[in-house]
Amino acid sequence: MEALVLERAAEAKKPSGPISFDEFLAWADEDVRAEWEDGEVILMSPASAPHQELSGWLYTILRFFVRQRRLGRLLQAPFAVRLNATGQGREPDLLFLGHAKLEHLHSGFFDGAPDLVVEIMSPESIDLDRGRKFVEYEAEGAPEYWLIDSLRRQAEFYRLGDDHHYHQTLPDAEGLFHSEAVPDFWLRVAWMWEDPLPNELDVLRELGILS
Secondary structure, three states: OHHHHHHHHHHHHOOOOOOOHHHHHHHOOOOOOEEEEOOEEEEOOOOOHHHHHHHHHHHHHHHHHHHHHOOEEEEEOOOEEEEOOOOEEEOOOEEEEEHHHHHHEOOOEEEOOOOEEEEEOOOOOHHHHHOHHHHHHHHHOOOEEEEEEOOOOEEEEEEEOOOOOEEEOOOOOOOEEEOOOOOOOEEEHHHHHOOOOOOHHHHHHHOOOOO
């Protein structure tokens, strides 16, 4: 009920015409998930409980790993990313920034290509995440893009090649995906399909972050 109320409130105050990115940032707040597409505000559907749980689980694990190894910053939605190559403002579920990228981090948005972008797909977002956003993150030069579909229990991991296009990277024979964007981080893909999700402390111990 609360999500529905927030959604209706956001729809009621949504700008009726094209606005600038700065105007979009001034309009948006932490209670509204929205993106800036071709100058228009696009409201996003409220996240489902499974989406929230998986996003929070990944954020906890990656955040502890990134902080323990002092690799940079991990951010989660709602937080805007301005993609200059295509002129769009997106809001990925998670984004990682190595130290070299932190100079482009502002208080309300990140300007350019994150080192890692994670999108957790919903039935409403599959076409956008696989299609337009895939092309946009690729054009911006984001080195790594994870597409996670918890409903179908599928995960796709893409790395930017020397040809400036994404190429899918498969987990190894043990079902582990080894990230290049987050140095030394690996993920047992099957963890994401467990119900309930594995205890974060147990995962961090297996990753060598906790003893």
